[in-house]
Amino acid sequence: MSWNLSTDRPIYIQLMEHIQLLIISGYYKPGDKLPSVREFAAEASVNPNTMQKALSELERANLIYTNRTSGKFITEDDSMIAVMKQSLAKEEVRKFLDGMKKLGFTKQETLDILNHICDDNKK
Amino acid sequence: MSWNLSTDRPIYIQLMEHIQLLIISGYYKPGDKLPSVREFAAEASVNPNTMQKALSELERANLIYTNRTSGKFITEDDSMIAVMKQSLAKEEVRKFLDGMKKLGFTKQETLDILNHICDDNKK
Amino acid sequence: MSWNLSTDRPIYIQLMEHIQLLIISGYYKPGDKLPSVREFAAEASVNPNTMQKALSELERANLIYTNRTSGKFITEDDSMIAVMKQSLAKEEVRKFLDGMKKLGFTKQETLDILNHICDDNKK
Amino acid sequence: MSWNLSTDRPIYIQLMEHIQLLIISGYYKPGDKLPSVREFAAEASVNPNTMQKALSELERANLIYTNRTSGKFITEDDSMIAVMKQSLAKEEVRKFLDGMKKLGFTKQETLDILNHICDDNKK
DNA sequence: GTGGTCTAGACCACT
DNA sequence: GTGGTCTAGACCACG
Numbered sequence: 236m237s238w239n240l241s242t243d244r245p246i247y248i249q250l251m252e253h254i255q256l257l258i259i260s261g262y263y264k265p266g267d268k269l270p271s272v273r274e275f276a277a278e279a280s281v282n283p284n285t286m287q288k289a290l291s292e293l294e295r296a297n298l299i300y301t302n303r304t305s306g307k308f309i310t311e312d313d314s315m316i317a318v319m320k321q322s323l324a325k326e327e328v329r330k331f332l333d334g335m336k337k338l339g340f341t342k343q344e345t346l347d348i349l350n351h352i353c354d355d356n357k358k
Numbered sequence: 359m360s361w362n363l364s365t366d367r368p369i370y371i372q373l374m375e376h377i378q379l380l381i382i383s384g385y386y387k388p389g390d391k392l393p394s395v396r397e398f399a400a401e402a403s404v405n406p407n408t409m410q411k412a413l414s415e416l417e418r419a420n421l422i423y424t425n426r427t428s429g430k431f432i433t434e435d436d437s438m439i440a441v442m443k444q445s446l447a448k449e450e451v452r453k454f455l456d457g458m459k460k461l462g463f464t465k466q467e468t469l470d471i472l473n474h475i476c477d478d479n480k481k
Numbered sequence: 482m483s484w485n486l487s488t489d490r491p492i493y494i495q496l497m498e499h500i501q502l503l504i505i506s507g508y509y510k511p512g513d514k515l516p517s518v519r520e521f522a523a524e525a526s527v528n529p530n531t532m533q534k535a536l537s538e539l540e541r542a543n544l545i546y547t548n549r550t551s552g553k554f555i556t557e558d559d560s561m562i563a564v565m566k567q568s569l570a571k572e573e574v575r576k577f578l579d580g581m582k583k584l585g586f587t588k589q590e591t592l593d594i595l596n597h598i599c600d601d602n603k604k
Numbered sequence: 605m606s607w608n609l610s611t612d613r614p615i616y617i618q619l620m621e622h623i624q625l626l627i628i629s630g631y632y633k634p635g636d637k638l639p640s641v642r643e644f645a646a647e648a649s650v651n652p653n654t655m656q657k658a659l660s661e662l663e664r665a666n667l668i669y670t671n672r673t674s675g676k677f678i679t680e681d682d683s684m685i686a687v688m689k690q691s692l693a694k695e696e697v698r699k700f701l702d703g704m705k706k707l708g709f710t711k712q713e714t715l716d717i718l719n720h721i722c723d724d725n726k727k
Numbered sequence: 728g729t730g731g732t733c734t735a736g737a738c739c740a741c742t
Numbered sequence: 743g744t745g746g747t748c749t750a751g752a753c754c755a756c757g
Contacts, residue, residue, distance in 0.1 A: 243366040245747060260462040271729065282749045287731080304729055304756050324461055324471065331454035338447055339383035346476050348447065349469055365740090488755095489612040506708040570707055570717060577700035584693055585629040592722050594693065599715050614732060640744065651734045656746080673741050673744055 238279045246281060250289035253279075258298055258309055259320045269299065269307045361402045369404060373412035376402075381421060381432055382443045392422065392430040484525045492527060496535035499525075504544060504555055505566045515545065515553045607648045615650060619658035622648075627667055627678055628689045638668065638676045 240249050257263050269275065269290075276286035290307060293299050297315050301307050310316065335345040363372050380386050392398065392413075399409035413430060416422045420438050424430050433439065458468040486495050503509050515521065515536075522532035536553060539545045543561050547553050556562065581591040609618050626632050638644065638659075645655035659676060662668045666684050670676050679685065704714040 247747080256460050260460060272731095273729090284732095284750090285748060288747090290730095301730065303731085306729060320461060324458065324463065327454060327457045327461065328472065328475065331450065334450045334454075335447065337379050337383060338443060338450065340447065342476055346472060349451065349472060352451065502706055506706060566707060570704065570709065573700065573703045573707065574718065574721065577696065580696045580700075581693065583625055583629060584689060584696065586693065588722055592718055595697065595715060595718060598697065599711055616732080641746095642744090653735090653747095654733060657732090659745095670745065672746080675744060 238281075240279070240281070247285050247289040247292070250279060250281065250286060251292050254289065254293060255298065255319065255323070258316060259323065263309045265309050265313045265316065266311045267309045268305075269309065271306060361404075363402070363404070370408050370412040370415070373402060373404065373409060374415050377412065377416060378421065378442065378446070381439060382446065386432050388432050388436045388439065389434045390432045391428075392432065394429060484527075486525070486527070493531050493534040493538070496525060496527065496532060497538050500535065500539060501544065501565065501569070504562060505569065509555050511555050511559045511562065512557045513555045514551075515555065517552060607650075609648070609650070616654050616658040616661070619648060619650065619655060620661050623658065623662060624667065624688065624692070627685060628692065632678045634678050634680045634682045634685065636678045637674075638678065640675060 238250075238253060240246055263269065270278065272287050272290060273283050275290075276283040279286065290299065294301060294307075296319070297310055297312070298319060299307050299309055332342060332345060336342075340348070361373075361376060363369055386392070393401065395410050395413065396406050398413075399406040402409065413422065417424060417430075419442070420433055420435070421442060422430050422432055455465060455468060459465075463471070484496075484499060486492055509515065516524065518533050518536065519529050521536075522529040525532065536545065540547060540553075542565070543556055543558070544565060545553050545555055578588060578591060582588075586594070607619075607622060609615055632638065639647065641656050641659065642652050644659075645652040648655065659668065663670060663676075665688070666679055666681070667688060668676050668678055701711060701714060705711075709717070
């Protein structure tokens with residue numbers, strides 16, 4: 236699990252995004268305990284306060300919850316996770332179609348290209 | 359036409375990318391004359407030297423050519439442009455599939471989502 | 482009957498207030514016998530000495546009296562209790578009006594709001 | 605303007621509440637510029653980071669907004685402020701009625717007491 | 728050991 | 743000068 240933090244955007248944002256991915260992709264399952272803030276921070280080579288801020292934001296988004304004395308956990312509400320996953324996927328698609336449009340491809344052409352690629356892989 | 363230059367990457371790279379888009383998307387057609395370096399630089403609020411560097415790079419890639427007396431022109435070899443377009447599209451697709459994979463979607467699922475969206479739009 | 486003691490103020494003060502409430506609200510009636518200090522302390526999960534101090538204070542305020550052989554009793558002078566009740570109510574009102582004033586409400590406006598609420602409840 | 609911070613609750617929460625009061629009571633009007641974070645922090649004898657956290661929370665609640673280079677301002681949406689004022693007033697009323705109920709007063713009795721007080725003041 | 732809060736001091740980008 | 747972010751290091755409450 237590499238964190239790949241770049242300096243040109245707030246680190247806590249990048250931490251959030253990275254942990255979101257870990258949750259959404261299923262690396263952490265609903266109800267799982269997260270590493271402690273300090274551990275997590277050490278793992279990402281980041282100050283505990285920064286990690287704390289990232290996790291607070293995720294808590295505000297209801298992706299994780301805190302049991303004050305025993306740690307932080309992934310939400311057990313998997314619909315919450317599904318919603319977030321959909322939302323991120325939508326954003327990914329939007330960016331993609333936008334990029335292709337700038338290149339001069341219509342939605343249909345973009346779709347054809349993608350279908351073509353997948354057909355190739357099947358062979 | 360907004361240039362939207364950010365400070366966190368070399369300016370001339372961003373200029374290149376932007377002009378590439380203008381060519382590939384058809385804003386500039388094969389054989390079209392480009393604005394003068396000075397003009398172009400002014401338009402992008404950029405030092406002429408920087409613009410010059412960007413255009414030189416594009417020339418090295420055979421996307422534009424210089425006629426010493428009359429200025430710079432888009433290549434007339436549209437296959438050159440098509441190749442570049444394919445290459446950028448491929449990159450765009452790669453990034454997209456990669457992003458979706460990180461979210462936990464298989465290629466097939468990603469394809470289904472995209473097809474679904476396009477079906478929606480047809481309605 | 483939960484005691485809800487917090488650690489940030491002297492325990493015996495909190496005990497006093499709580500017992501005052503029990504008396505004033507009529508949970509204990511004039512002349513009622515109180516539980517023994519030991520019992521009372523156990524009930525509140527508190528050191529008997531602390532409870533003893535609380536009860537002594539209440540005795541000084543003439544809310545309870547001690548019959549050396551048979552225990553502690555609520556005062557039979559219900560005017561005493563009424564006075565205390567008035568005094569606490571006054572404090573409650575003062576705090577309320579003060580809070581509303583800080584929010585920018587005049588006394589009249591505060592009164593209107595309260596009347597309005599009670600009218601709602603009657604419906 | 606005294607800040608009266610106590611140590612038994614998070615300072616940033618108390619700062620929030622205090623500034624809320626300044627806004628709701630009309631000390632700061634919609635559109636007013638707030639002191640800079642550092643100034644405000646000095647005024648409250650608090651670390652700038654702590655003040656920053658308090659102000660961030662108020663921004664999240666849409667009571668203030670930030671103009672990155674020129675400072676922080678009270679929202680111009682006075683309905684936002686009105687909503688907050690109602691909400692705080694409601695809480696104040698709830699606490700008051702609750703306290704009076706614990707003292708053994710019914711809502712009607714509480715109301716009568718309050719009306720009585722105001723009549724006194726009119727004399 | 729857990730999370731939460733606070734301070735002190737620094738650096739950055741923007742204008 | 744503005745706000746925003748980050749680090750280092752500390753203390754607290756809870757169990």
